[in-house]
Amino acid sequence: MSQSPQVDFEKIRSNSDGSISGMALLAFNEVVVNNPYFAAGGGLMLLGTSLALARQGIVKSLGFLYRQMLVDLEIPLKDKSYLWFLEWMSKYKNRSSRHLSVETNFIQHDNGAISTKFSLVPGPGKHLINYKGAYMLVNRERSGKLLDMTSGTPFETVTLTTLYRDRGLFYELLGEAKRMALKAREGKTVLFTSWGPEWRPFGNPRKKRMLGSVILDNGISEGILEDVKDFLESGDWYHKRGIPYRRGYLLYGPPGSGKTSYIQALAGELDYNICILNLSENNLTDDRLNHLMNHIPERSILLLEDIDAAFNKRKQTEEKGFTSGVTFSGLLNALDGVASAEECITFMTTNHPEKLDPALLRPGRVDFKVMINNATEYQIEKMFLRFYEDEFELCKEFLTKFKNLKLDNVSTAQLQGLFVYNKRDPKQAIEMIESLKNPNTVFK
Numbered sequence: 001m002s003q004s005p006q007v008d009f010e011k012i013r014s015n016s017d018g019s020i021s022g023m024a025l026l027a028f029n030e031v032v033v034n035n036p037y038f039a040a041g042g043g044l045m046l047l048g049t050s051l052a053l054a055r056q057g058i059v060k061s062l063g064f065l066y067r068q069m070l071v072d073l074e075i076p077l078k079d080k081s082y083l084w085f086l087e088w089m090s091k092y093k094n095r096s097s098r099h100l101s102v103e104t105n106f107i108q109h110d111n112g113a114i115s116t117k118f119s120l121v122p123g124p125g126k127h128l129i130n131y132k133g134a135y136m137l138v139n140r141e142r143s144g145k146l147l148d149m150t151s152g153t154p155f156e157t158v159t160l161t162t163l164y165r166d167r168g169l170f171y172e173l174l175g176e177a178k179r180m181a182l183k184a185r186e187g188k189t190v191l192f193t194s195w196g197p198e199w200r201p202f203g204n205p206r207k208k209r210m211l212g213s214v215i216l217d218n219g220i221s222e223g224i225l226e227d228v229k230d231f232l233e234s235g236d237w238y239h240k241r242g243i244p245y246r247r248g249y250l251l252y253g254p255p256g257s258g259k260t261s262y263i264q265a266l267a268g269e270l271d272y273n274i275c276i277l278n279l280s281e282n283n284l285t286d287d288r289l290n291h292l293m294n295h296i297p298e299r300s301i302l303l304l305e306d307i308d309a310a311f312n313k314r315k316q317t318e319e320k321g322f323t324s325g326v327t328f329s330g331l332l333n334a335l336d337g338v339a340s341a342e343e344c345i346t347f348m349t350t351n352h353p354e355k356l357d358p359a360l361l362r363p364g365r366v367d368f369k370v371m372i373n374n375a376t377e378y379q380i381e382k383m384f385l386r387f388y389e390d391e392f393e394l395c396k397e398f399l400t401k402f403k404n405l406k407l408d409n410v411s412t413a414q415l416q417g418l419f420v421y422n423k424r425d426p427k428q429a430i431e432m433i434e435s436l437k438n439p440n441t442v443f444k
Contacts, residue, residue, distance in 0.1 A: 069164055070161055071161070071163070071167045073159065073160040074158070074159050075159075076155075077156045078198070081174055082156075082158065084178055084181045085174070085177050088173075089129075091180070092131075123140065125139070125140060126139050131169060132169055132172070134163065135162065136162040136169075137160070137161040137162070138158065138159070140157075140158050141156065141157050141158075141159065160173075184205055185205040188205035188208060189206050189264065189267050189268050189273060189274060190206075191203065191273070191274050192273060192274065192275040192297060193277075194277055194284070198292075199296065199297055202276075208269075208271075211225070211266065211269040213386075214258050214261045215412065217379055218376075218378045220372070223370070224262075224368070225269065228249075228266065228270065228345065229270075231345070235343070244336065244340070244342060245343050246336070246341065246342060246343065246345070247345055247367050248335065248347075248348065248364075248365050248366045249347045249348065249366070249368045250348045250349075251263070251348070251349050251369075251370060251372050252351070252352075252353040252370075252372070253371050253374075254374055254409070255351050255411065255413075256414065257372045257373060257375075257412055259349045260305065260349060262372070263303060263347050263349075266301070270299075270301075272301050273300040273301070274300065274301050275292075275300045275302050275303065277302060277303065279304060284325050285326065286326055286327055286334070288325075289334050290330070290333070290340075293334050293335075293340065293341045293344065296341065303348075304348045305349050306351065307349065307350050307360070308351065308355045308356055310331075328357065331360075336364040375411060375412050375415055377403075380402060380415065383412065383419065384398055384399075384426075387419040387420075391426050394430065397430055398426075401433050405433065407436060410436050410439075414436055418432060418435065418436065
């Protein structure tokens with residue numbers, strides 16, 4: 001083992017002036033300055049300290065430069081502009097990234113058919129775009145730790161980074177994304193479905209359906225439209241009297257009578273959108289139902305289809321509550337409880353009104369109910385002349401044959417199927433009128 005160098009105190013004493021300070025100075029020089037081991041260790045320490053200070057200075061300098069030269073814009077998932085930006089980004093041509101993510105939306109209908117829509121949006125990661133001469137780094141980040149407790153989906157944010165001098169382009173970009181989204185919906189009806197704790201558009205916006213295209217029995221369509229318009233114009237009247245500003249409608253009747261079609265046409269007439277809520281959804285809870293109903297997009301009708309399928313009677317609900325996370329009391333509270341939504345128009349449909357619990361039908365939950373029944377002579381005449389304009393004589397012939405068949409359970413959907421199949425041949429439609437005897441007839 002190596003030996004530590006010895007200090008020669010006799011040499012120090014002989015070379016000093018004899019004073020204590022002189023001897024201390026010579027001892028320091030001997031131990032520190034002239035000691036190679038101590039000098040090497042001190043040098044390393046000084047070098048390490050210098051490098052650490054230099055690194056810290058560089059980090060602070062870069063941070064200062066970043067703050068002075070660059071600017072970030074964060075768009076959280078909860079913000080309305082989040083979907084606008086993703087849609088704009090997916091259609092923006094001047095981008096270097098080719099990493100896309102697919103979002104699949106589907107709705108299963110009562111007949112088992114599934115409507116599917118695929119949307120390609122920028123996937124998680126970094127994307128570089130050139131917007132109006134300015135380069136922007138787009139980072140779509142998905143948190144792996146923070147989850148939405150309602151839907152179980154991770155939180156997401158999109159962060160845009162560009163030069164500080166180009167920060168004004170953020171406003172232009174978001175404005176362009178908004179205009180693009182609104183233009184795609186202009187003159188159309190947007191269908192929203194619940195996605196976790198929020199509403200998201202389902203598929204592409206649909207062309208507005210004309211109110212006159214859905215023919216109900218005499219006076220029914222006009223009565224509903226008049227009541228809805230009166231409600232929309234009576235906000236002050238409700239507030240002055242302390243009455244909750246909401247109104248519920250129940251359309252009931254046999255399948256294929258035009259209940260849902262009329263609601264879609266009514267939304268088009270009012271320039272409203274439709275929010276479809278499936279109460280039988282497995283992961284729907286009372287809290288989430290209340291949250292969704294209190295955060296309906298502006299100018300939207302809330303549609304609860306086939307309300308009887310979720311809750312037949314209170315007793316049955318208690319026995320079969322495992323089929324849905326929503327309780328009967330949770331639905332009632334969401335409709336007219338303390339925390340229920342204001343300025344809300346709710347439409348419910350059912351094929352079996354006798355199965356509904358009376359508590360659901362009381363005023364404040366259902367304020368206006370009307371039966372949408374099978375086709376009457378009035379509807380048959382109006383539908384025939386709508387498909388075959390000015391064919392009055394043939395219309396009379398069709399009505400006479402229909403009366404002779406003595407059918408009272410023909411739906412408007414059956415009539416429409418017959419007319420569509422013979423869209424250019426009213427005489428052929430008359431010849432095929434007996435097909436209406438079988439409600440399951442499929443025209444090929």
